[in-house]
Amino acid sequence: xxxxxxxxxxxxxxxxxxxxxxxxxxxxxxxxxxxxxxxxxxxxxxxxxxxxxxxxxxxxxxxxxxxxxxxxxxxxxxxxxxxxxxxxxxxxxxxxxxxxxxxxxxxxxxxxxxxxxxxxxxxxxxxxxxxxxxxxxxxxxxxxxxxxxxxxxxxxxxxxxxxxxxxxxxxxxxxxxxxxxxxxxxxxxxxxxxxxxxxxxxxxxxxxxxxxxxxxxxxxxxxxxxxxxxxxxxxxxxxxxxxxxxxxxxxxxxxxxxxxxxxxxxxxxxxxxxxxxxxxxxxxxxxxxxxxxxxxxxxxxxxxxxxxxxxxxxxxxxxxxxxxxxxxxxxxxxxxxxxxxxxxxxxxxxxxxxxxxxxxxxxxxxxxxxxxxxxxxxxxxxxxxxxxxxxxxxxxxxxxxxxxxxxxxxxxxxxxxxxxxxxxxxxxxxxxxxxxxxxxxxxxxxxxxxxxxxxxxxxxxxxxxxxxxxxxxxxxxxxxxxxxxxxxxxxxxxxxxxx
Amino acid sequence: xxxxxxxxxxxxxxxxxxxxxxxxxxxxxxxxxxxxxxxxxxxxxxxxxxxxxxxxxxxxxxxxxxxxxxxxxxxxxxxxxxxxxxxxxxxxxxxxxxxxxxxxxxxxxxxxxxxxxxxxxxxxx
Numbered sequence: 007x008x009x010x011x012x013x014x015x016x017x018x019x020x021x022x023x024x025x026x027x028x029x030x031x032x033x034x035x036x037x038x039x040x041x042x043x044x045x046x047x048x049x050x051x052x053x054x055x056x057x058x059x060x061x062x063x064x065x066x067x068x069x070x071x072x073x074x075x076x077x078x079x080x081x082x083x084x085x086x087x088x089x090x091x092x093x094x095x096x097x098x099x100x101x102x103x104x105x106x107x108x109x110x111x112x113x114x115x116x117x118x119x120x121x122x123x124x125x126x127x128x129x130x131x132x133x134x135x136x137x138x139x140x141x142x143x144x145x146x147x148x149x150x151x152x153x154x155x156x157x158x159x160x161x162x163x164x165x166x167x168x169x170x171x172x173x174x175x176x177x178x179x180x181x182x183x184x185x186x187x188x189x190x191x192x193x194x195x196x197x198x199x200x201x202x203x204x205x206x207x208x209x210x211x212x213x214x215x216x217x218x219x220x221x222x223x224x225x226x227x228x229x230x231x232x233x234x235x236x237x238x239x240x241x242x243x244x245x246x247x248x249x250x251x252x253x254x255x256x257x258x259x260x261x262x263x264x265x266x267x268x269x270x271x272x273x274x275x276x277x278x279x280x281x282x283x284x285x286x287x288x289x290x291x292x293x294x295x296x297x298x299x300x301x302x303x304x305x306x307x308x309x310x311x312x313x314x315x316x317x318x319x320x321x322x323x324x325x326x327x328x329x330x331x332x333x334x335x336x337x338x339x340x341x342x343x344x345x346x347x348x349x350x351x352x353x354x355x356x357x358x359x360x361x362x363x364x365x366x367x368x369x370x371x372x373x374x375x376x377x378x379x380x381x382x383x384x385x386x387x388x389x390x391x392x393x394x395x396x397x398x399x400x401x402x403x404x405x406x407x408x409x410x411x412x413x414x415x416x417x418x419x420x421x422x423x424x425x426x427x428x429x430x431x432x433x434x435x436x437x438x439x440x441x442x443x444x445x446x447x448x449x450x451x452x453x454x455x456x457x458x459x460x461x462x463x464x465x466x467x468x469x470x471x472x473x474x475x476x477x478x479x480x481x482x483x484x485x486x487x488x489x490x491x492x493x494x495x496x497x498x499x500x501x502x503x504x505x
Numbered sequence: 506x507x508x509x510x511x512x513x514x515x516x517x518x519x520x521x522x523x524x525x526x527x528x529x530x531x532x533x534x535x536x537x538x539x540x541x542x543x544x545x546x547x548x549x550x551x552x553x554x555x556x557x558x559x560x561x562x563x564x565x566x567x568x569x570x571x572x573x574x575x576x577x578x579x580x581x582x583x584x585x586x587x588x589x590x591x592x593x594x595x596x597x598x599x600x601x602x603x604x605x606x607x608x609x610x611x612x613x614x615x616x617x618x619x620x621x622x623x624x625x626x627x628x629x630x
Contacts, residue, residue: 179597
């Protein structure tokens, strides 16, 4: 076995070790450990990505030397490694962008715990992306739940954050309860927990027609459980509060990464556990598609009414998550490809917007209301530019990342026949208009010359890491926008060997 | 269908209890009751698993008297899953209760509606 093939496993273990270490370190040391680890993992996963892209195949890595169907496994292919590279990279940049706020918003003796939680979150997200065992998936779903709730809660003396955490946790627990009972029913009728043997059994059952009813129920349980956790409209009522009341870095992490890890898990279950044949026969994809379209429109409509910049961005996340589910719901390979591209596009854009929003708050007396943000982009010019880039990307202007999604999703919907094609195309058009309707006025307001009296004259003094973070984010945005064909190639290769 | 329901009475009970727990966690306004509902939900899943793992007439999977035939023992995997599930459920319960304590110290109530109303008012001030 090649040394590179061990890297993904090392990454999971490194984060676990980092999480344990951070809780006994000083705030600054834990920050260094956390950022260093994220950079190291990005490099390791990039090496694994290069390896899998070159070989064009996926491989299974045994965890603990028990061969299938008994042992535990992780599975590594181009899709998994691409996500595994993007996640720690975005995590590093988000943390750097929100670092000043972390040190202000979190109690001083809890800052090292913040980094502990970040490490644990990365463990769970990497494991969700890589795992080949469905029960391991469940365990990491729960770790992910606790860690992401802790990220919202770790804000100094904020009652709103506490309430938002409670609601978030309760909705997440409902989701993971449904997910768990789905796993157990599936284990009951197949007798396996590893994805490959499970799928063979399910295929047999599907052909023989036995256990058709439990199978349909589990497909529904997985879909509802995981869409609750990934904030698919209409299950997204918890998201705006949770994402808006957290500190800037947490908001970016939750919107940009956490909800994506559940979507990848759902994709994994559809492709690798149930098999697309079974999923298509139940019609659950149509439901996800309709909800995705609903999210694209209603998320934007809610964002349009919002007078609070972070809540507006959070509602925009609901809308953007809708694109992913609309892509998955098309039920074609192109649709899934569009969903995966949107995962990456949103991951490089939304954390940048949240970081910039954090910058505006600093120069506007800590307020998130648009009424206090007049001219904030002029007071903090770098955040202003970054927010504009992010806004244009979310609208889907060519050159920017968001355009890649719209292009691939439109192509995918044109290739689909029937009502889905019409529905998807009209939703894309409407949603683009709606996105423009709230992002353009926001940008205009941020560069407004009339400033509120009590905060005019404040100038931003961005720290070096903040400048670095936003610059790299903008560069990534242009990279994804201009070289989306590269990503499409990797993702296509990944999806080919995915099932 | 009906005969299956009687035959699988453990599973049927488990699903009913799961439903009760799910409803309490989702709809009840009292936070402590929500925590209890969550534990109902997870216990139902453990009952489901444990009843699957048990095969009447066989013994627990520990070698005794040198019998190595698999037919002599029950399947140990569901028991392992139950254990893992209990660990997860305990830690989530602890986290949830810690949150409830923080909320109670701040708002002096356990009703979710009142807490939400109070936190809104707090932000307005």
